[in-house]
Amino acid sequence: MKVHKEGYSILFVTLAVLVVLCAVSWLILPKAISIVATVASVLLMAFLTRFFRVPSRHIETRLNAVLSPADGTVVTIEEVEENEYLKTRCIQVSIFMSVWNVHINWFPVSGVIKYYKYHPGDYLVAWHPKSSSHNERTTVVVERPDGVKVLLRQIAGAVARRIVCYAEVGKPVNQCSELGFIKFGSRVDVFLPLNADIKVAIGQKVTGNLTVIATV
Secondary structure (H helix, E strand, O other), X not given: OOEOHHHHHHHHHHHHHHHXXXXXXXXXXXXXXXXXXXXXXXXXXXXXXXXXXXXXXXXXXXXXXEEOXXXXXXXXEEEEEEOOOOOEEEEEEEEXXXXXXXXXXXXXXXXXXXXXXXXXXXXXXXXXXXXXXXXXXXXXXXXXXXXXXXXXXXXXOOOOOOEEEOOXXXXXXXXXXXXXXXXXXXXXXXXXXXXXXXXXXXXXEEOOOOOEEEEO
C-alpha cells in the first residue's frame, strides 16, 4: 500500500514515540500492561498508515463531467448564494469525509486556477451548516477552457486541523490531479452553475475521481 507524502512526518514521529514508550513499558511495567500497550501501538500505526493511503484507481478524464473531488458521503445539495468569488447563485454539493475515508482531494475539472485563498477559522463538526463559512478552509476556483467556473472549498472539521492545498493562481490543472489533503475528518464543498445537471443524491457514497457528481 502506497502512503501519501503528507503522512510521512506524522507516521515517522508517531512510530518513534511508540517504539520508545513500548520499550520503556517492557522494562518497568507488568507484562500484561506491556502487551496491551504494544498491541494498541500496532493498531494505532495501522490506522494512521491506512488513513494516509493512496488508492490505486483506473482514472478516465471526462470533459463535460464534474468528478467527485473526494471520497465520502454527499450531505448537502442546495441552491445558495456564493459571495466570496463567484458572486452569484450556485448549486452547492457538499461531501463529508469520515476518518475512514481516503483524505486526498482532487480537481474535479481541468482548467486554470483563477482564485485561491486560505481562511483561518473555527472547528465546528464538518457536517454543521455553518462550517462552510466559519471553519478553517481554503477556497479554489478553476475555470474550464469553455469558461465554466467551479469553486471548491476544503473545510476542516472538529478533528481535522490541517488543510494542505497545492493550488497556485494562474496554474493550469488537469481533472483528477491532486488538489490537496485534509488530515482527519473533514468536508469538501463544490459550487456549480445553476444549469449543472446533478448526478448524485443526499446520502450517496461517492468515490474521488470516479463518481460523476454533475455534468455541465
